[in-house]
Amino acid sequence: MTYINNLDDVGEGDLAAVGGKGVGLGGLRRAGVPVPDGFVLTTEAYTAFVDANHLAARIRELAMLGPQAAMPDYQQASERIRTLFTGGTMPAEVAAELDAAYRSLGDGGPTVAVRSSATAEDLATASFAGQQDSYLNVHGAEALAAAVTGCWASLWTARAMSYRAREGIGPESVRLAVVVQRMVSADAAGVMFTANPANGRRDQIVVSAAWGLGESVVSGTVTPDNIVVDAESGHVLSRRTADKDTMTVYAEQGTREQPVPPERRRQPVLDDRDAAALAGYGAQIGEHFAAPQDIEWARTGDGFFFLQSRPITALPEPAAEPPDSWAVPYRNGLYFRASIVEQLPDPLSPLFADMIDGSVSRSLSALMAEVLGSNTIRETDVGLTTVNGYAYYFYRNWAMVRLMARTLPAVGALVRGKEHLGITGWREFSHPRYERVVADWSAKPIPELSGEELLQGVQSLLDACTVYYTAVQSVIPTAATSELSFRAFYSKVVRRKEDPPAVTFLLGFDSEPIRAEKSLYDLASWARGVPGLAPELLGAPATALADAQRSGSPPAGFDDALWRQWQPRFQAHLDRFGHAVYNLDFVHPVPADDPSPLLETVKFYLRGQGQDPYERQRMSAARREDHTSRIAARLGRTRRAAAFFRLLRWAQKAAPIREDALADVGLAWPLIRRMLLELGQRLAVAAVIAEPADVFWLRHRELVSAVDFGLAAPRTREVREDQGVPEPPGTSPVAITGADRPVRADAVEKRKMLWRGQLKAAAPQMLPESRLMDRAFGSMMPARTQQAGGTIKGIGASPGRVSASAQVLEGPEDFARMTPGDVLVARITTPAWTPLFAMASAVVTDVGGPLSHSSIVAREYGIPAVLGTGVATQRIASGEQIHVDGDAGTVTIEHPAAT
DSSP, X not given: OOOEEEGGGOOGXXXXXXXXHHHHHHHHHHHTOOOOOEEEEOHHHHHHHHHHTTOHHHHHHHHOOOTTOOHHHHHHHHHHHHHHHHTSOOOHHHHHHHHHHHHTTSTTSXXXXXXXXXXXSSOSSOOOTTSSOEEEEEOSHXXXXXXXXXXXXXXXXXXXXXXXXXXXXXXXXXXXXXXXXXXXXXXXXXXXXSSOTTTOOTTEEEEEEEEBOTHHHHHTSSOOEEEEEETTTOOEEEEEOOOOOEEEEEOSSSEEEEEOOHHHHTSOSSOHHHHHXXXXXXXXXXXXXXXXXXXXXXXXXXXXXXXXXXXXXXXXXOOOOOOOOOOOSSSSEEEEOGGGGGTOOSOOOHHHHHHHHHHHHHHHHHHHHHHHOTTTOOGGGEEEEXXXXXXXXXXXXXXXXXXXXXXXXXXXXHHHOOSSSHHHHIIIIIXXXXXXXXXXXXXXXXXXXXXXXXXXXXHHHHHHHXXXXXXXXXXXXXXXXXXXXXXXXXXXXXXXXXXXXXXXXXXXXXXXXXXXXXXXXXXXXXXXXXXXXXXXXXXXOHHHHHHHHHHSSOOTTOOHHHHHHHHHHHHHHXXXXXXXXXXXXXXXXXXXXXXXXXXXXXXXHHTTOSOOHXXXXXXXXXXXXXXXXXXXXXHOSSHHXXXXXXXXXHHHHHHHHHHHHHHTTTTTHHHHHHHHHHHHHHHHHTTSSSSGGGXXXXXXXXXXXXXXXXXXXXXXXXXXXXXXXXXXTTOOOOOOOSSSSOTTHHHHHHHHHHHHHHHTXXXXXXXXXXXXXXXXXXXXXXXXXXXXXSEEEOEEEEOOEEEEEEEEOOSGGGGGGOOTTOEEEESOOOGGGXXXXXXXXXXXXXXOOTTSHHHHHHHHHTOOEEEOOSSHHHHOXXXXXXXXXXXXXXXXXXXXXXX
């Protein structure tokens, strides 16, 4: 048996023999870039050493630590395993091949670098970087053999074992090869990323450079120069030259640290020409591997050499630079985020922005015409526009003056209600009409509709939602006014020191988010009573259960009979509540599309965690009635009593309706998304876009043009079946044909990149920004964007104090990270976030106020809430211990997150 592979002979399929580092070096050689000569001592040599010294059973015994093992346990096991290796003897045949290969490198045995190359290393999904040992400046056969044994033993360092345990890789499945290469006399070295790890840009190459050997950069003992280069042109986009006080150099054996000469500390390691040349090699390497690479390089008098290449893991999607200016599209107007941020907290996707603009303008104009009179506001005086992608309500200056002058009459008109406005109009007209339109379009066979019919359906559903949202806009101020009026009267006229806060009298009522929570609790309670079902649900990942729910087939290993009982019951929940939107922009899936977050909540209840929502509601209602009776007895038959109960009944009636109305805004969204994705699939087949979901990143005019050109024609059922692809309800299989690259692919990618950059921005609540605007309207705005100091201030929306670990969530894709007892920190929450409140010990948001969804639900759950901080998601990191004071409206960071 041979235990040696030359680097030139290593291919992509040799991972099991040469490990991740060996495969990377073989790829570099094939890419045609300079790589120091060397070879790989294969994993068979490692196995031969373990077998010859009878180590396998003992290693397995020491390495099989339980899931609760702490780092000291790993360290103790590592020390014992290393002793086994250092006490072992290298088999003679392995030693002979190693010595021969070493001497073949020339000079009778040159100075070499000896590096570990594990089979679970340098993978696209997990890099395992730095988990095993390397030895530099090794000279002589005896020193080489010792270095190889040290590399083998380093497969069992404490950090390597704990890392593999977290990644779910068992100790029996890993082996280690060793790379041996001639050392290069580097005067400078560093690391190069062929994509920018800060913003995900694939067209930017990032270089870190320091004097001496690259170990100082990799180990972090020096702050290197940082250079960003345009991948195509080689132009240096930016550079930061560091004060490099330390460098790694050769010692007699190994390496040592020494000070950088003073005149070189602040001198750039690479000039622009060298940076461009290095980036050129990086582009060549990235193209060869067809994936962004993390590359170690060194520079000698003979030029650049490349010592390692591995895939970049956890690379973010490409993002443009966040906007730094907020120029408004129309002058002589005022722009407010206001309540729209509760439904649209993020930048808008292009298609949604185009389609919603006119709908909202018509909605606002219709609402104001109803409550203020038809001649008060013109349609062009109000609307919804975007600034840097973010939605803003727009009011012309003079229109805002008229609105403010008519505020009290407007509120009175809304309270009295009209045909389709106010609570009565919402219940009896707007909501039933919206349901009818959705039902009518749901009855149509989506795959068989023409492109024109699908576009018509989307627009009809969106217009129906606009009419509905007009009614919701009339319910919200009615509910807010009722609660504020009751609070003010109770606090100033009725309340005594020993009396509870006003919110006590408004708790314990049903609303749609609470009914959805009860439904999930009922599902868990039922599943617990079906023999064998609870373990099946708890044992399957939520993502697998969600995929199975869509396909109708059980997850792998799930009992088929139990699945047939579970699937229709969970589907009934989705049919009733699956339209609750996390974000009104239809680019984002609703629970009906991706029920993973709901399944995590079901698992939460199945594990016996959380509070029984029925019991919580019963206790709240009992406290409410008890205190109401006491107030009634104290007030007797007085005018104060009559006013108290009139305002109380009004607030108790109106507050839950607000949540009901908001919860059904997305009633049409599952159907709209199905229609748009059907169009997207047809356009993907026609090579207009790369994948169906890219339809959301088209402009509306582009989509209309594609339909007009016949690129979204329906396919017959026979054609769909002939393609042999399973067809979920309302979808069609995709097979991209025609052009090598879809027609709109580049435009779509640029729009996504721009959106990701905009997402990092903190959108001002008012525009144009000025002290005058802040003085006039600042008190009405739900968020503060500038805060400094250790305590973050917001609005105390639900009383109580809690110290707990923070969990910062951007959206439903992060819901699985939430653990019981965490403080939920988010930009905003909508009714679709309600299941998380059952797990949370407190809630903190960037946006919101005492009458927003977050505050209403937090009070129902009896947990503290601080809203409208403006900066919580930027200032707080997941894992940090924070103190939430819902009475004072403050959040204090007590302990930083663990590294």
